Amino acid sequence: MTDAGPVDREAWRRDWERAAEPYLLAASLLFLASYAVQVLVPGLSPGWQAFWTLVTVVTWGLFIAEYLARLLISDDRRHFVRTHWLDLLVTALPLLRPLRLVETHDRMQRRRDHPRLALEARVMAYASLTALLLGFAASLAVYHDERHAPGSTVRTFGDAVWWACSTLTTTGYGDITPVTARGRVTGAVLMFVGVALVGAVVGSFSSWLLRRFRREGET
Template identity: 55%
Template structure:
């Protein structure tokens, strides 16, 4: 692999991006759930969230410059980063992406491919579920006629939506809340498809290996001797 300036940048800024993602999520959670917090502390949380967002902007601009690509092509090849800049709901995904970059430093990943996919999906579901429930609660709990009035309601709705169960006992009523719900639905379908496909692939490979292995009784039979060429 060519050690370009872009590759070196992406290899060494993973920790910074992971910390920025966690700080953004923590400050956003405090602002949403900490209704009784002092005004100064809420302003500090807002400043931390904006600073974390600025880190993502700087990272995106630097990688654009180092790639030597024009903006349209860079957007096509790094579309997830562009979405992360625009949608706060997806910013925790950068933590999963950072873990992938760390794994690339090792010649042999610690987990097999199927295990890595399931592990990434599990982490992504947890982070997206937490961020989605926060965004949903922020938009819904003070809306007139809202069904989701507590954070527990938001967590329940997010879990049922991510799992594609959808009991229908709760539903968002605000436009932004419904937009968040649509994003959670799409993420749930994508992650469920990834896990299901990976598990099916693992089963097929396991069955194929078992089918190619000769039965023990046939291998140990008296007539199953190796033929020696003259």
């Protein structure tokens, strides 16, 4: 009887995560949309500015409340923090929430006995989608910080997108570089994540090719 409590609490937490996942995904997209509007649409009226600011604050508050709820439900809270460090990171920095797509994908796959796509295809699809959303978020952040900075080469959102593409793919042409502290931090994070995402896509594609060639060689 003494062990039933912790088991029930962990089961409750897993049920909570499963039920909250679609709402968190919708809130993540809404947060990104509200941030994009505030960055890309100049001259918002005070009413619309207040509305989109409220959307940003409410969705961010939802992320914080959901993380704290799971933390309180967990039986071992220190273990929860250590094993869910990505959740804590994207709660503190909501623009990094596209990284949670990988964790969402894993949870979805654990509910299926027979995944619909091959492993390599799933990795490439989720890594590509994560890179796309993360690159868009980084473009918004850099454009917001750099467009009025003295000596900045990021003058349009197109410049920011070009910079994000070259940084995410670790190409680094050097024609557009951030000059502000926050812009450079964003670039460092994007380079680090870009190596992991591009490596996942290339590695999965190579694995698929090798498996395909091996099958053709056996036939």
